[in-house]
Amino acid sequence: MTRTPRKAARAAETAVPHRRRRHRHVGTYAFIILMAILWIFPLIWTIYASLRTNQDTTLHGYFSLPSGLTLDNYIDAWNGAEIPRAYLNTLVITIPSVIVALLVSSMVAFALTRFKWRFNIPLLMIFVAGNLLPQQVFIIPLSKMFLWSGFFVPAPLSDTGLLFNQLFGIILINVIFQMGFCIFVLSNYMKTLPKELVEAAQVDGAGVFRIWAGVIMPLCRPALAAMATLEFTFIYNDFFWALFLMKDGDRRPITSFLQNLNGMYYSDYSLLAAGAFLAVIPTLIVFFLLQRYFVSGLTLGSVKG
Amino acid sequence: MADREMNDAAPAQLALASTAGAAVDSDVPSRRRFSLPLRRAPRRRRFSLLTRRDKLVLALMVGIPLAFDLVFIWLPCFATMGLSFTDWKGYGAINFVGLEEYEKVWSYPFFEPALIHNAIWLAWLACIATPLGILVAVILDGNLRGSRVYQTIFYLPVVLSLAVIGLIWQLLYAPDVGNGFINSFLDALGQMPISLPLPDMSHTDWLGDGNINLFACLVAASWRHVGYICILYLAGLKSVDPQLREAAAIDGATSRQTFFRVVFPVMRPINVIIVVITAIEALRAFDIVYIVNRGRNGLELLSALVTNNALSEANRVGFGSAIAVVLLLISIIPIVTFLVWQAREDLE
Numbered sequence: 004m005t006r007t008p009r010k011a012a013r014a015a016e017t018a019v020p021h022r023r024r025r026h027r028h029v030g031t032y033a034f035i036i037l038m039a040i041l042w043i044f045p046l047i048w049t050i051y052a053s054l055r056t057n058q059d060t061t062l063h064g065y066f067s068l069p070s071g072l073t074l075d076n077y078i079d080a081w082n083g084a085e086i087p088r089a090y091l092n093t094l095v096i097t098i099p100s101v102i103v104a105l106l107v108s109s110m111v112a113f114a115l116t117r118f119k120w121r122f123n124i125p126l127l128m129i130f131v132a133g134n135l136l137p138q139q140v141f142i143i144p145l146s147k148m149f150l151w152s153g154f155f156v157p158a159p160l161s162d163t164g165l166l167f168n169q170l171f172g173i174i175l176i177n178v179i180f181q182m183g184f185c186i187f188v189l190s191n192y193m194k195t196l197p198k199e200l201v202e203a204a205q206v207d208g209a210g211v212f213r214i215w216a217g218v219i220m221p222l223c224r225p226a227l228a229a230m231a232t233l234e235f236t237f238i239y240n241d242f243f244w245a246l247f248l249m250k251d252g253d254r255r256p257i258t259s260f261l262q263n264l265n266g267m268y269y270s271d272y273s274l275l276a277a278g279a280f281l282a283v284i285p286t287l288i289v290f291f292l293l294q295r296y297f298v299s300g301l302t303l304g305s306v307k308g
Numbered sequence: 309m310a311d312r313e314m315n316d317a318a319p320a321q322l323a324l325a326s327t328a329g330a331a332v333d334s335d336v337p338s339r340r341r342f343s344l345p346l347r348r349a350p351r352r353r354r355f356s357l358l359t360r361r362d363k364l365v366l367a368l369m370v371g372i373p374l375a376f377d378l379v380f381i382w383l384p385c386f387a388t389m390g391l392s393f394t395d396w397k398g399y400g401a402i403n404f405v406g407l408e409e410y411e412k413v414w415s416y417p418f419f420e421p422a423l424i425h426n427a428i429w430l431a432w433l434a435c436i437a438t439p440l441g442i443l444v445a446v447i448l449d450g451n452l453r454g455s456r457v458y459q460t461i462f463y464l465p466v467v468l469s470l471a472v473i474g475l476i477w478q479l480l481y482a483p484d485v486g487n488g489f490i491n492s493f494l495d496a497l498g499q500m501p502i503s504l505p506l507p508d509m510s511h512t513d514w515l516g517d518g519n520i521n522l523f524a525c526l527v528a529a530s531w532r533h534v535g536y537i538c539i540l541y542l543a544g545l546k547s548v549d550p551q552l553r554e555a556a557a558i559d560g561a562t563s564r565q566t567f568f569r570v571v572f573p574v575m576r577p578i579n580v581i582i583v584v585i586t587a588i589e590a591l592r593a594f595d596i597v598y599i600v601n602r603g604r605n606g607l608e609l610l611s612a613l614v615t616n617n618a619l620s621e622a623n624r625v626g627f628g629s630a631i632a633v634v635l636l637l638i639s640i641i642p643i644v645t646f647l648v649w650q651a652r653e654d655l656e
Contacts, residue, residue, distance in 0.1 A: 035447050039461045045531065046464065048489050049476050064486025066493070110369040118358070118366065124654055126370065128647050133381040135643045137592045139614040140636045143629055144387035145380065146619060147398070179380045182373060205357040211365045240469030242595050247619050258469045265475060265599060272479055272487055279475040283468050290467040294460065297467065301536075302543035 053077065053276035060273060076277035083274075085253065086260070086281055093239060093256035093285075095170050100177040101234045105227055107178065108185030113215045115186075116193045117201050127190060134183025138243050145176070149248050168249050173256070176248065177238050184237075185230055188303045192226040193219065226303060232293045233300030236286050257282045388636070392629035398618075409630040419631070422608040425522055426638075429529075429609070430590035437530040438586050441537025446567060448538070449545040459542070466535040474599030477528035481514035490514065518606030525596050525607060533589065537582060544578035545571070580649050587642035591635065610635045 052065050054072040063070075080086060111130065115123045148154065149167040156164055156171060166172035196219070204214045220227070245259035252263050264278040290297055358366075392409055396402045413419050444462055448455050465473065482488030485495045495510035514524040548571055556566040572579070594611040597603045603612025610631060618628025 031447055031450070031452070035444070035452065035458055038444060039458050042465070042531070042535075043461045045476050045480055049479055052479055060487075064492065066486055066489060066496070107373050111373050114366045114369045124651055126374065128651070129374070129382070130377055131650075132643055132647060133377055135588055135639075135646065136381070136385065137588075137594075137611055137635055137639055139594070139611045140632050140639065141381055141384035141388055142615065143618045143625060143632060144384035144391065148380070148384060175376075176380060179376050182377065202357065210359070211362040211369075215369075236467050240467075240471075242469055242471040242598075246598075247615065258471045261471055261475055262599065265478075272482060275475060276479055279472050279479075283472050286467045286469075287464075290464065291460075294463065298463065298539055298543070301466075301539050 049276045049280055052272055053280050055273050057273065065272060076273045077281065080264075080274050080277040080281060086257065086278065088253055089255065089257040089260040090285075092170060092254060092260075093258075096173050096177065096245075096256050097235060097238045100174045100181070100238045101231055103174070104178045104181045104185055104234060104238075105230055108182050109189050109220060109223060109227065110215060111182070111186050112189035112193050113219050114211075116190045117198070117214075117219070127186065130183045131187045132183070134180060134187070138180070142243075142247055146247055166248075168251055168254060170254065172248055173244050176244050177241060180244075181234055181237060185234065188230060188300070189223065189226060192223060192303060196222055225299075229296045229300035229303055232289060232296040235289055236297065239286055385636070388629045388632045391625055392633045394626045394629075396625040398623040398625045405626070409626045412627055413630045413634070416613075416627075418608045418613060422610050422613050422631075425607070425609050426590060426593070428522060429526065429593050430587060432523075432526045432530070433533055433586045433590050434583075437526075437533040438537050438582060440530070441534040442541050442582075444534060445538045445541035445545060448542055459538075462535045462538050464535065465532040466539065468532065470529075470532065470595035471599050473528055473532055474525075474596040477524070477531075477596075478515065478600065481524055483511070483513040483516060485510050488514075515600050516605075521600070521606045525600060528596055529593065533586075536585075540578060540582060540585070541575075544575050548574055577653070580646070584642045584646040588639070591639050591642075610638075 051069075053076050054074070055065060055069060056071055056073045056075070059067075059070050115127055146167070149172055150165060152164060154166055156166055156169065160171040161169045163169070166175065200218055200222070201214055204218050209217065239256075240258055241256070242258045245255045246262065249255055249259070252260065255263075261278065261282055264275065391402075393404055393406060394402045395405045395409060444458075448458055448462075452458070468476075480489045483491060485491050491510045491512065491514075494508070494512075497506070498508050498510060512520070515521045552570050552574065553566055556570045561569065592611065593609055594603075594615075597607045597609055597612055598615075601607055603609055603616060614628050614632045614635065616622070616628075617624040617631065
């Protein structure tokens with residue numbers, strides 16, 4: 004068991020016979036390259052299909068070399084399917100949802116991890132379990148609640164006084180549903196911060212709100228950046244809430260809006276491909292720019308219910 | 309071994325040092341070690357540091373989000389259970405009918421297929437997609453040239469929404485030769501000079517044929533799932549102490565033995581999470597199936613039955629709720645497994 008320096012040195016010398024390793028590598032490389040080609044292909048095909056001209060595909064089908072590529076399908080999809088409005092809806096939903104979810108979750112995580120209280124673990128579980136439930140388990144009463152005038156929502160947030168069919172309603176449910184996951188990840192992160200930080204601030208006479216804002220939040224910046232990236236993609240990609248808690252197509256965010264696209268362009272694969280690709284561009288940009296944050300967001304908590 | 313012991317003990321020391329109450333410079337590990345004996349005494353002092361206002365602020369910080377969580381998630385969750393004992397149609401009087409709706413669910417022709425499809429979904433993810441993700445992660449963990457590029461490729465589908473994934477695969481699966489990639493490809497294979505001893509499948513309606521569309525959807529779902537598992541597993545592998553592998557290598561273990569006997573066991577926390585995620589993903593499966601055909605004709609899943617019955621023109625709220633309760637009861641298994649495991653970790 005004990006590792007002496009001598010043994011470590013020997014380990015370096017004998018560390019896995021190199022020759023055998025290289026042999027195995029040929030097979031490994033072949034496998035991983037094949038997998039990678041298979042994995043990137045659906046996206047490549049989508050882009051390729053979206054760039055084909057109509058004449059070209061009616062004559063030769065999609066499985067052919069192009070006689071010319073065009074961006075017309077993007078222009079058509081952009082104009083015809085009212086994608087700009089869908090983008091705007093998505094933006095209005097996603098940005099506030101991410102910000103509020105992270106602020107609220109960091110407060111809860113702070114309160115539940117930095118102070119000893121008997122109910123910390125049960126409360127944490129209530130939040131986390133809520134996020135792990137399949138949405139279908141509670142969507143039926145939830146959709147009725149959104150239609151209930153008992154939750155009166157004032158004018159700028161809702162034009163009917165209800166939560167149903169409102170961007171605000173979608174923001175609300177996104178924040179509440181994502182909270183469980185954010186609290187879980189942030190509390191795991193906060194547990195790794197030295198406890199004496201909070202105590203030192205307390206001794207200095209800071210109130211808990213100031214400690215949260217001035218000590219904990221700045222220290223959580225890496226975790227918050229990762230979570231913001233991840234939550235952006237989660238909320239952006241959400242399809243479910245708008246589908247059942249909204250009725251007007253023109254209020255739906257882009258992912259739910261694709262459902263319309265699917266019906267509209269059922270036979271025009273180029274338009275469908277262009278629409279689908281337009282819908283993924285923002286997440287792809289976020290992914291390529293912030294891949295590190297995205298990955299660390301997923302692995303910080305190592306779970307997404 | 310000596311320095312490893314220190315690493316293992318570090319978090320514990322941190323926690324112990326913290327009870328000393330004083331601000332310890334976190335850059336000085338030696339000082340932390342000296343604070344070990346102060347373990348118990350100042351526990352109570354932390355409470356005295358909280359003023360009444362602090363307590364109020366903390367109560368609000370937890371209380372308000374908790375209230376929203378209870379009202380918008382847990383209340384409807386229990387309401388679903390309540391509604392499952394009624395024959396409510398979404399409007400008018402709510403009549404208590406006992407277990408009648410459950411009896412209807414039991415004899416509903418799509419219920420058994422849905423259960424089987426969910427089971428197949430779980431089995432596919434557990435036996436094919438998850439192991440494939442682990443395999444890719446293990447390969448990428450080795451010193452592979454261009455590992456970054458591969459990572460990006462495998463992670464890409466994870467950022468896509470399942471609804472878009474459904475659309476993208478519709479393009480690939482389109483039934484007519486010439487439009488759908490897969491059938492065109494199969495057709496091209498058939499026209500090669502050397503005929504392959506394969507049946508001609510180039511006219512398969514991948515998403516329309518009720519016998520195979522579930523598997524077609526599973527392939528699409530795996531496209532994302534493999535990358536997801538790969539991200540989680542690779543992070544786990546990177547956190548394994550390299551000394552363990554070295555020790556195994558010294559003892560003459562092959563790389564396969566090293567993985568199965570040494571690495572896999574110490575990855576237990578990640579393994580638990582991956583099992584739970586796989587189970588939950590299988591129960592949550594919905595979006596792809598919904599985009600393809602709203603969960604009909606071979607694609608019935610419990611989740612889709614709930615919305616198709618309760619949130620459609622049919623308005624069978626009581627009936628849909630009963631199916632939702634079945635889904636809930638099944639989901640409780642992985643959720644409780646995870647929470648119990650997590651709580652145990654927390655207590656340790």
